[in-house]
Amino acid sequence: MKEYTTYERKIYYYETDQMKIVHHSNYIRWFEEARIDFMKQMGLPYDEIEKRGILIPVLEASCRYKKAFRYGETFMIRIRLRKFKGVKFSISYEVYNRETGELHATGSSEHGFVDRNLRPVHLKRDYPDIYECFAAAVSDENEAE
Amino acid sequence: MKEYTTYERKIYYYETDQMKIVHHSNYIRWFEEARIDFMKQMGLPYDEIEKRGILIPVLEASCRYKKAFRYGETFMIRIRLRKFKGVKFSISYEVYNRETGELHATGSSEHGFVDRNLRPVHLKRDYPDIYECFAAAVSDENEAE
Amino acid sequence: MKEYTTYERKIYYYETDQMKIVHHSNYIRWFEEARIDFMKQMGLPYDEIEKRGILIPVLEASCRYKKAFRYGETFMIRIRLRKFKGVKFSISYEVYNRETGELHATGSSEHGFVDRNLRPVHLKRDYPDIYECFAAAVSDENEAE
Amino acid sequence: MKEYTTYERKIYYYETDQMKIVHHSNYIRWFEEARIDFMKQMGLPYDEIEKRGILIPVLEASCRYKKAFRYGETFMIRIRLRKFKGVKFSISYEVYNRETGELHATGSSEHGFVDRNLRPVHLKRDYPDIYECFAAAVSDENEAE
Numbered sequence: 001m002k003e004y005t006t007y008e009r010k011i012y013y014y015e016t017d018q019m020k021i022v023h024h025s026n027y028i029r030w031f032e033e034a035r036i037d038f039m040k041q042m043g044l045p046y047d048e049i050e051k052r053g054i055l056i057p058v059l060e061a062s063c064r065y066k067k068a069f070r071y072g073e074t075f076m077i078r079i080r081l082r083k084f085k086g087v088k089f090s091i092s093y094e095v096y097n098r099e100t101g102e103l104h105a106t107g108s109s110e111h112g113f114v115d116r117n118l119r120p121v122h123l124k125r126d127y128p129d130i131y132e133c134f135a136a137a138v139s140d141e142n143e144a145e
Numbered sequence: 146m147k148e149y150t151t152y153e154r155k156i157y158y159y160e161t162d163q164m165k166i167v168h169h170s171n172y173i174r175w176f177e178e179a180r181i182d183f184m185k186q187m188g189l190p191y192d193e194i195e196k197r198g199i200l201i202p203v204l205e206a207s208c209r210y211k212k213a214f215r216y217g218e219t220f221m222i223r224i225r226l227r228k229f230k231g232v233k234f235s236i237s238y239e240v241y242n243r244e245t246g247e248l249h250a251t252g253s254s255e256h257g258f259v260d261r262n263l264r265p266v267h268l269k270r271d272y273p274d275i276y277e278c279f280a281a282a283v284s285d286e287n288e289a290e
Numbered sequence: 291m292k293e294y295t296t297y298e299r300k301i302y303y304y305e306t307d308q309m310k311i312v313h314h315s316n317y318i319r320w321f322e323e324a325r326i327d328f329m330k331q332m333g334l335p336y337d338e339i340e341k342r343g344i345l346i347p348v349l350e351a352s353c354r355y356k357k358a359f360r361y362g363e364t365f366m367i368r369i370r371l372r373k374f375k376g377v378k379f380s381i382s383y384e385v386y387n388r389e390t391g392e393l394h395a396t397g398s399s400e401h402g403f404v405d406r407n408l409r410p411v412h413l414k415r416d417y418p419d420i421y422e423c424f425a426a427a428v429s430d431e432n433e434a435e
Numbered sequence: 436m437k438e439y440t441t442y443e444r445k446i447y448y449y450e451t452d453q454m455k456i457v458h459h460s461n462y463i464r465w466f467e468e469a470r471i472d473f474m475k476q477m478g479l480p481y482d483e484i485e486k487r488g489i490l491i492p493v494l495e496a497s498c499r500y501k502k503a504f505r506y507g508e509t510f511m512i513r514i515r516l517r518k519f520k521g522v523k524f525s526i527s528y529e530v531y532n533r534e535t536g537e538l539h540a541t542g543s544s545e546h547g548f549v550d551r552n553l554r555p556v557h558l559k560r561d562y563p564d565i566y567e568c569f570a571a572a573v574s575d576e577n578e579a580e
Contacts, residue, residue, distance in 0.1 A: 013471060013481065014313050014464050018195075018306035018361055021263075024203040025173040025304060029449050032170070036448060046448065047507030050163075058169040062207030068263060071308060072482030118166075118213060158326060158336065159319050159458050163451035163506055170449060174304050181303060191303065192362030216453060217337030308485075311553075314493040315467070318460040340453075348459040352497030358553060408456075408503060 021068035166213035311358035456503035
C-alpha cells in the first residue's frame, strides 16, 4: 500500500480579508493545490494529463469551516480518493493547522474526465494507464481505512 | 411580500483558467457578491453591519457545477434565504446564463453572526433590528414558494 | 470625437485584506476590467477578438497607490489610450472614489497583439478593421487633451 | 555579508487564464510572497511586525512581462532591497523559470511604514530594531553588487 504525503504551505497575505482571517474561497483553491499534488504522487502529473488531451473539471465542491485560519499559520491537507467509477471520482479533504494539529475544515470534491471540448472521455478504453492509476489509488485508500 | 432583484454581471477575463472556462473557485466569490447584494435589498448593507461590530463568517459553502461558463457570458444569480434561527442562516443559489436562461450551477452557504473576536453574538437581544430584517426576509421567502 | 464612459463598480468583500483595505493586486485586475469595457466602447468586444485568433497579452503593468480603498466604496476608472503603433499600445488609468471624486491611484499598461501561439500578428495587413479602431481611438484621445 | 535564498514555487492551476498562460496579476502576488519570505530572512517575520502595530502597505508596484509562464513550470524570484530611507523602501524583483534559468519578468515595488490607522510611523525612534534590520539589509545588498 502506497503512502501519500500530506500537502502543506504557509498562508499568503493576499489570502486574508478584512475579518483578519483567510477568505473562505481560498480553501477551494487549496483543495486544487492538494489534489494536484496527490495526483502527482499517484503518478499522474496534471500538466502531462492535459497535454494528452484530458481535462478534469470540478463537478461539485464543498467546504465546512470549523475554525478560521489566520495569517502566519501553515495549513496541512490530508486527502483521500473516495470513489472512482471510470467516469468520475470523489475526493475528501481534511485541513489542519500544522502547528497545533487542530482540524480547521473538511471538504469534498467530485470530478469527471473530459476532452478539450468538454465531452466525456472513455478512460478505460482510451487511456488505460490513467485508469489503472486511479483504480490502484482508490484501492490503496480503502485498505488504508 | 417583498420582491428581490437577481444579481448579475459579466464574467471577467481573469476569472477564466486554461480550460477556457471560469475557474470553479470564482462561483464561491460570486455567491458572496450576490449575498451582499441581497442583504442590501433586505435593508442590511454589509459595510454598516460590520461597522456596528458584527461579522458574518461562512460556516459552509458548496457548489454543484452543471455547465461551464465561458468568457463573454453574463451570469445571473437567484438567491433564497432558506433558514434563519437567530444564530445562523442558510442561503441557496441558482446560477443562470442570462442570455440563454440555462441553469449552470446551484449552491448553498451557511453563516453565523459573531463579534470582532469571532465570538457568537446574541442577535435578538443585542441587535433586534437586524434580527427583524432576517426574520421578515425568511418569511417573505417562505410565502414566495 | 467619441465620448467614452468611465468604468465603475462597488468593491467586493473578497478584495479586502487584513489591513482592512483593498489588496493592491486587485487594481491590476480592475485595470483589465476597465480596459475591456473601453475596448467594447471602441467597437472591439474582447471575446470576439479572441475568437478571431488574436490575443492581447500584457507587456507591462504598473500602479501607484495614493490612497487606500475600503470596503463599501465604489471605484471609478478613467482610461486613456496613450499610444498605438500597430504592434503595441499603451493605456493610462486614473482610479477615483466615485463618492468623493478623490484620486486614489494611477496606473499604466502596455500590450501587444499576438496569435494563439503567442507570435506577433501583423494587425494592419491581417486585421485592418481592428487596426482602424485603434487608430481612430488614439486620435480621439489626442484631440481630447 | 548575509546570503539570501531565492523564493520559488510551482505555478498553481488557478493562476492560469484562457490564454493558457499565468494571468499577469499573479506576478504582483508572487512579489508579495517573495518579499515576505525575504523579510523573514532579514529577521522580520511579517506577522510579528503587524502584531506590533506596523503595517507595510504598497505605494507602487510594477512588472514588465518578457516571457509567459505556463502551467507545470516553477518560478524563482531573486529579490533586492534597493533603497531604505527610514520611512520608505524599494524592492526589485527578477522572475526566472527555475528549470531553464530564463528571465521571464522583472518588477519593482515601493513601501511605507504606517500604524493601524494608516498614519506614518517614526521607525528609527519607535522601532529601532526594525530600523536596524532594514539598514543592515540594504547595506548587504549594496556590497553584493
